[in-house]
Amino acid sequence: MKRQLVVVGNGMAGVACVEQILKQPHDFEITIFGDETHANYNRILLSLVLAGEKSPEDIVLNDIEWYQTHDIRARLGVKITGIDRDKRVVIDEDGGETEYDKLILATGSSAFIPPIPGVEKKNVHVFRTLDDTKALLEKARPGLKTAVIGGGLLGLEVARGLQVRGCGVTVIHLMDTLMERQLDATGGEYLKRKIESLGIRVMLPQQTAALFGNGRVDGLRFVSGEELEADLVVIAAGIRPNADLARSAGLEVSRGIVVDDYMATSDPHIFAVGECTEHRGQTFGLVAPLFDQGRVLACAITGDRGPAFTGASPAAKLKIMGVDIFSAGSIDESEPGVETVRYEDPSLGTYRKLLLKDDRLHGMILVGDIEDEHLYMDWMRNGTDLTPYRRQILFPPRDADPGREMADMPDSETICGCNGVRKGEIIEAIHAHGLTTLAGVKACTRASTSCGSCTGLCEKLLRAVTPDFQEETRTTLCACVPFSYEQLRDIIRGQKLKSVEEVLNIYGNRKGCEVCKPALSYMLDMVWCGDHEEDRSARFINDRVHANIQKDGTFSVVPRMRGGVTTPDELRRIADVADKYKVRMVKVTGSQRIDLLGIKKADLPKVWADLGMPSGQAYTKGVRMVKTCVGTEFCRFGVQDSTNAGIELERRLENLFTPHKFKMGVVGCPRNCAEATVKDLGLVGQDGSWQVVVGGAAGKSVRKADLLITVETTEHALEACSLFFQYYRENANYLERSYDFIERLGIEKVRKETVYAPEAEKTKLLERLARSKALAKDAWLERERPMHPTQFVQIQPMEAQRT
Amino acid sequence: MNTLRGWTPITKVENVPLREGRAVTVGGSEIAIFHLDGRYLTIENQCPHKGGPLCDGIVSGTTVVCPLHGQRFDLETGMPVLASQPACIATFPTRVEGGVIVVDLGGSLKLSEEATV
Numbered sequence: 001m002k003r004q005l006v007v008v009g010n011g012m013a014g015v016a017c018v019e020q021i022l023k024q025p026h027d028f029e030i031t032i033f034g035d036e037t038h039a040n041y042n043r044i045l046l047s048l049v050l051a052g053e054k055s056p057e058d059i060v061l062n063d064i065e066w067y068q069t070h071d072i073r074a075r076l077g078v079k080i081t082g083i084d085r086d087k088r089v090v091i092d093e094d095g096g097e098t099e100y101d102k103l104i105l106a107t108g109s110s111a112f113i114p115p116i117p118g119v120e121k122k123n124v125h126v127f128r129t130l131d132d133t134k135a136l137l138e139k140a141r142p143g144l145k146t147a148v149i150g151g152g153l154l155g156l157e158v159a160r161g162l163q164v165r166g167c168g169v170t171v172i173h174l175m176d177t178l179m180e181r182q183l184d185a186t187g188g189e190y191l192k193r194k195i196e197s198l199g200i201r202v203m204l205p206q207q208t209a210a211l212f213g214n215g216r217v218d219g220l221r222f223v224s225g226e227e228l229e230a231d232l233v234v235i236a237a238g239i240r241p242n243a244d245l246a247r248s249a250g251l252e253v254s255r256g257i258v259v260d261d262y263m264a265t266s267d268p269h270i271f272a273v274g275e276c277t278e279h280r281g282q283t284f285g286l287v288a289p290l291f292d293q294g295r296v297l298a299c300a301i302t303g304d305r306g307p308a309f310t311g312a313s314p315a316a317k318l319k320i321m322g323v324d325i326f327s328a329g330s331i332d333e334s335e336p337g338v339e340t341v342r343y344e345d346p347s348l349g350t351y352r353k354l355l356l357k358d359d360r361l362h363g364m365i366l367v368g369d370i371e372d373e374h375l376y377m378d379w380m381r382n383g384t385d386l387t388p389y390r391r392q393i394l395f396p397p398r399d400a401d402p403g404r405e406m407a408d409m410p411d412s413e414t415i416c417g418c419n420g421v422r423k424g425e426i427i428e429a430i431h432a433h434g435l436t437t438l439a440g441v442k443a444c445t446r447a448s449t450s451c452g453s454c455t456g457l458c459e460k461l462l463r464a465v466t467p468d469f470q471e472e473t474r475t476t477l478c479a480c481v482p483f484s485y486e487q488l489r490d491i492i493r494g495q496k497l498k499s500v501e502e503v504l505n506i507y508g509n510r511k512g513c514e515v516c517k518p519a520l521s522y523m524l525d526m527v528w529c530g531d532h533e534e535d536r537s538a539r540f541i542n543d544r545v546h547a548n549i550q551k552d553g554t555f556s557v558v559p560r561m562r563g564g565v566t567t568p569d570e571l572r573r574i575a576d577v578a579d580k581y582k583v584r585m586v587k588v589t590g591s592q593r594i595d596l597l598g599i600k601k602a603d604l605p606k607v608w609a610d611l612g613m614p615s616g617q618a619y620t621k622g623v624r625m626v627k628t629c630v631g632t633e634f635c636r637f638g639v640q641d642s643t644n645a646g647i648e649l650e651r652r653l654e655n656l657f658t659p660h661k662f663k664m665g666v667v668g669c670p671r672n673c674a675e676a677t678v679k680d681l682g683l684v685g686q687d688g689s690w691q692v693v694v695g696g697a698a699g700k701s702v703r704k705a706d707l708l709i710t711v712e713t714t715e716h717a718l719e720a721c722s723l724f725f726q727y728y729r730e731n732a733n734y735l736e737r738s739y740d741f742i743e744r745l746g747i748e749k750v751r752k753e754t755v756y757a758p759e760a761e762k763t764k765l766l767e768r769l770a771r772s773k774a775l776a777k778d779a780w781l782e783r784e785r786p787m788h789p790t791q792f793v794q795i796q797p798m799e800a801q802r803t
Numbered sequence: 804m805n806t807l808r809g810w811t812p813i814t815k816v817e818n819v820p821l822r823e824g825r826a827v828t829v830g831g832s833e834i835a836i837f838h839l840d841g842r843y844l845t846i847e848n849q850c851p852h853k854g855g856p857l858c859d860g861i862v863s864g865t866t867v868v869c870p871l872h873g874q875r876f877d878l879e880t881g882m883p884v885l886a887s888q889p890a891c892i893a894t895f896p897t898r899v900e901g902g903v904i905v906v907d908l909g910g911s912l913k914l915s916e917e918a919t920v
Binding site (some may be wrong): 511 | 836
């Protein structure tokens with residue numbers, strides 16, 4: 001008969017331990033009790049669920065199927081209230097008994113609620129479980145006044161999550177320094193500045209005396225006598241091991257359940273793992289040591305006492321995008337024999353302090369730039385003699401040979417702290433599945449799928465292990481804000497940033513330049529479908545005054561003529577304008593438009609008014625035009641109504657911004673008179689169908705467009721155009737023309753993700769396009785409602801005005 | 804003919820939006836006033852490279868980038884940021900009095916002559 005293994009606790013530590021047991025030869029029948037009703041999820045990512053960066057489904061670690069596949073009985077939503085050690089049974093709250101041969105307690109920890117009068121009031125929350133998170137999400141709304149008690153790791157992550165949801169957030173911290181268990185005063189000050197720059201108010205040192213309000217919380221009163229209004233309070237004042245069950249069963253319990261180096265409690269049939277344990281006087285609140293405990297316990301319980309658990313030095317990382325904080329080891333400077341080296345750059349917001357003892361790394365604080373975290377951790381764990389590195393210790397050379405550093409790392413070292421994936425497992429997966437990409441590693445091992453901070457390491461590992469490593473192409477936008485386009489889009493979306501200033505202040509050098517500002521302006525407009533804070537100072541002059549600056553500082557004006565079709569009336573007005581403003585040249589452009597050159601900035605609004613035509617957007621990275629031929633309406637050879645299709649296409653997409661200029665053409669037969677096959681987007685009419693072609697070019701380089709799809713009706717053709725157009729808007733890098741974009745992605749991928757995408761995806765693309773379009777306006781209407789009173793005005797000195 | 808000399812009230816502060824520049828005609832020449840978060844800085848408007856209107860440039864920190872060919876100048880000193888740019892531009896002491904930007908136009912307004920290195 002199989003032996004019964006009962007696990008009390010369905011959290012990360014318990015289930016990770018069971019996963020390790022499953023890897024060993026064993027004769028257990030396993031039952032897991034969990035008092036939450038959810039399957040096992042990644043608790044350390046709850047703050048990202050609160051911030052909307054992940055959905056609850058994203059953080060599931062083991063779904064119900066996993067339990068079934070491994071013949072594990074999952075008893076979810078069942079609370080164990082007692083252990084009868086003589087009978088070897090656990091007793092649930094309904095009095096039901098479950099026998100065990102071996103018992104693992106993985107009861108975790110609970111939020112510590114300080115004894116403050118009023119904590120029982122409504123709208124006072126803790127943040128520990130998925131249900132806590134959901135409860136907060138239900139209440140969080142823009143403008144809600146919230147207070148977070150506790151400025152530690154969790155408190156700050158909760159604060160950011162609430163703030164991203166639009167709440168006004170104040171963090172109240174008892175000590176002088178945020179995250180004082182991980183940081184010193186200087187590091188804490190840097191962190192405080194960063195947090196404040198995100199728009200979160202920080203009050204410290206501030207002790208809460210009471211929560212007031214009639215039934216529902218209205219605010220906090222501090223010991224200092226000050227008060228703070230709050231509609232919602234989250235208490236994040238630390239955790240306490242859940243040891244009551246063990247205590248009532250008579251096991252040795254101090255702060256946590258006392259375990260030996262093999263995770264055994266004072267009863268040889270009962271083991272404990274995770275945050276409920278106390279090992280050599282130490283309790284645990286971070287994830288990495290829990291995985292180590294799980295491995296040790298798995299070996300011990302299956303009969304093969306392997307490595308012992310010898311404790312863990314604390315290591316903590318803050319999971320707020322753009323606020324990089326890492327701390328590990330001892331940060332106590334006053335310890336005898338400890339010397340410190342430090343470096344700070346207030347402008348960059350970076351600070352690093354290393355504590356050395358006997359020429360070994362003893363502890364570290366990294367703020368703002370944590371790239372060397374892994375090397376430092378290596379040094380600390382291995383007790384590396386740092387004498388040879390002392391001169392470069394604050395800026396260790398990033399190894400020229402990426403393989404070496406990785407080769408030195410033992411297989412047992414954890415690479416992905418979030419998911420407890422070790423180097424050896426990744427290497428195994430690379431060999432077993434022939435992986436060559438980061439995406440492959442993510443799919444097979446779960447490494448780098450959570451907070452993403454080990455992405456670099458995973459890539460290094462891939463590069464070192466497989467000769468066929470394919471790096472994901474990632475171009476950094478600009479030194480001012482050193483992230484890839486993709487990361488920046490995620491940052492803007494995930495962190496709900498709405499202005500260029502916000503992005504630069506939080507993620508950049510606070511200045512920006514002529515390269516990144518227009519790029520960020522575009523991204524904000526695209527991500528928020530036009531519902532962002534438009535900052536004209538971040539736009540190139542053409543986009544401030546909606547005309548194309550010329551070499552003499554005057555501007556050119558190109559009105560929109562959809563499809564290249566105009567009327568005698570329009571032509572007369574254009575001629576009158578040319579006369580009235582003494583236009584130096586009237587030019588027919590290659591885009592079937594008319595260009596008026598040499599207009600003064602101050603005249604622009606009047607010129608637009610006199611023309612009475614919309615902006616042709618010939619000055620911007622946006623929808624330029626649709627060039628058409630006369631098609632079936634006049635042409636002897638035309639087989640499709642290209643003129644009207646072109647006018648309609650232009651109408652649907654005009655006034656929108658794009659990563660680079662975007663030119664289109666529609667032709668009524670394959671003779672291609674309007675050159676649709678060398679446009680960013682083209683429609684080529686055939687008898688009974690349209691070819692939709694994309695990525696053509698006839699500029700510095702010439703490229704024939706690729707066929708996206710052939711469709712029968714004009715409406716379908718226009719929809720295909722919209723799909724590609726929005727896809728390009730969302731995925732191309734700024735200043736990447738459609739033809740470079742197609743070459744980079746490959747037409748097959750583009751097809752799969754546009755016209756051949758699942759209906760739901762297509763609908764989403766079209767919806768976002770529709771939202772952008774709904775907010776897009778003819779820029780020349782600013783003649784009546786300028787963004788700024790002096791947008792087009794030439795300022796005259798006051799004195800001169802008086803005389 | 805230019806008759807403006809010395810400290811001259813130019814325009815109300817609200818006429819120069821944050822991180823943008825505005826050109827002002829004084830005599831036969833133009834100056835450009837920039838607004839950097841409460842501070843106002845004035846330079847000559849003409850880029851010594853090809854005469855581009857510096858008032859229309861993107862501001863980056865305390866520098867401005869000419870919209871025509873990307874020459875970059877420090878608004879405080881008038882110095883070019885890159886050594887490869889030969890010339891600097893004139894700067895004018897600027898202060899705010901009662902919500903009005905006041906610029907010291909100096910004795911005369913022969914801008915580009917003052918500006919040669």
